[in-house]
């Protein structure tokens with residue numbers, strides 16, 4: 293078993309006492325080489341899915357262990373606080389945090405980006421990107437599962453379906469829902485991306501995303517995030533968050549003007565590589581900080597971001613009307 297799955301199951305066993313503000317579930321299971329791997333979900337706070345909801349997701353790409361670690365360390369600390377902090381418990385009657393910390397347990401156990409069937413889960417949704425200038429394989433392809441960025445066999449994979457099911461059930465009905473999906477690998481900076489991945493055109497909540505960005509700038513003047521639409525870095529096919537965002541627009545936004553904005557944090561791992569170049573020779577060394585103190589610093593720094601998002605999801609009037617914060 294990989295160390296993240298171990299920590300995840302440790303967190304579950306530490307929180308077995310009945311608590312109306314906590315629901316942990318075995319959401320789905322994936323088979324690989326005669327072994328079964330669990331996908332767990334957490335719902336913390338009021339179970340009513342119409343209340344403001346913050347979603348925290350990690351481990352879509354098996355090699356990017358640090359994303360899962362950030363979510364797990366946050367959950368561990370948050371759940372331990374939930375046992376004694378009455379102020380926190382009171383506030384959680386009015387909002388909720390939902391999470392799948394490890395979406396691709398097979399990939400993480402076997403040190404591969406894709407799932408067990410060679411599918412890149414973040415290229416697996418039925419969404420096509422607008423044609424690029426030339427054929428770029430990293431944008432997603434249907435050539436072979438032996439190559440990275442394979443889009444799959446025509447249907448959504450078990451892991452992708454589990455994620456979609458959970459988000460549609462627990463986040464779509466919310467008046468306001470924001471999610472952060474934790475990744476690592478691209479570039480020197482920590483990039484906080486809002487949709488779309490499929491096109492350079494603005495997504496419908498671009499003003500809201502920019503308002504959130506300026507609130508972050510004002511509230512945490514020294515934050516380290518580079519905030520931009522994902523398509524500024526590259527466009528891809530099959531992005532699960534594009535797919536879920538568009539589905540939400542067609543259903544819950546149309547019916548009740550619910551807001552759902554999925555964000556992606558791409559932790560820039562090249563900085564870890566620059567400080568410790570030898571780690572390039574380790575298979576997961578390109579995607580994770582391998583030195584202990586660097587790892588702790590990564591955890592701490594992103595807790596501030598999670599805390600900020602848990603506040604803005606409860607204060608939509610501060611950012612959800614266009615032009616409010618000019």
Ligand SMILES: [Zn+2]
Nearest residue numbers: 353356475476
């Ligand atoms: Zn990734």
